[in-house]
Amino acid sequence: xxxxxxxxxxxxxxxxxxxxxxxxxxxxxxxxxxxxxxxxxxxxxxxxxxxxxxxxxxxxxxxxxxxxxxxxxxxxxxxxxxxxxxxxxxxxxxxxxxxxxxxxxxxxxxxxxxxxxxxxxxxxxxxxxxxxxxxxxxxxxxxxxxxxxxxxxxxxxxxxxxxxxxxxxxxxxxxxxxxxxxxxxxx
Numbered sequence: 603x604x605x606x607x608x609x610x611x612x613x614x615x616x617x618x619x620x621x622x623x624x625x626x627x628x629x630x631x632x633x634x635x636x637x638x639x640x641x642x643x644x645x646x647x648x649x650x651x652x653x654x655x656x657x658x659x660x661x662x663x664x665x666x667x668x669x670x671x672x673x674x675x676x677x678x679x680x681x682x683x684x685x686x687x688x689x690x691x692x693x694x695x696x697x698x699x700x701x702x703x704x705x706x707x708x709x710x711x712x713x714x715x716x717x718x719x720x721x722x723x724x725x726x727x728x729x730x731x732x733x734x735x736x737x738x739x740x741x742x743x744x745x746x747x748x749x750x751x752x753x754x755x756x757x758x759x760x761x762x763x764x765x766x767x768x769x770x771x772x773x774x775x776x777x778x779x780x781x782x783x784x785x786x787x788x789x
């Protein structure tokens with residue numbers, strides 16, 4: 603008899619635990635903490651400044667309020683970003699600002715996200731939500747809306763583009779605007 607009571611008692615305890623667990627799952631278990639970029643980064647730098655050079659000539663200076671470095675992917679996630687670009691002679695050519703970005707140090711590729719703005723020393727300006735630079739192709743691109751200004755009268759917009767960094771050779775998806783006083787298609 604004692605043995606049977608023990609089994610029933612243990613069964614009731616197990617049933618009670620199962621009911622409590624089922625109730626907790628039904629209501630949705632809430633995590634006690636959130637995993638952030640800072641939790642998984644191999645290194646975190648505040649006030650980061652980094653020069654990118656090619657054969658001893660500075661090509662860019664990357665600055666970020668905060669940088670999260672990930673060794674396995676050889677990348678860095680950057681917050682509050684400013685990138686100053688230099689031409690082949692090392693003279694400043696333009697400055698990019700954005701809210702966040704990714705830098706892949708193995709390939710030299712970069713991506714800016716959130717209010718991306720590139721302003722050239724000659725007054726040209728590019729605005730887009732996302733901008734990517736591919737070092738091996740020496741190209742910049744965006745697959746979303748953009749606006750390009752070349753004062754005083756040139757304004758081009760579209761739904762994506764691929765270009766050289768100097769914007770001398772540009773391929774635009776669904777362009778509209780004015781270039782050299784002429785209306786572009788899709789007006």
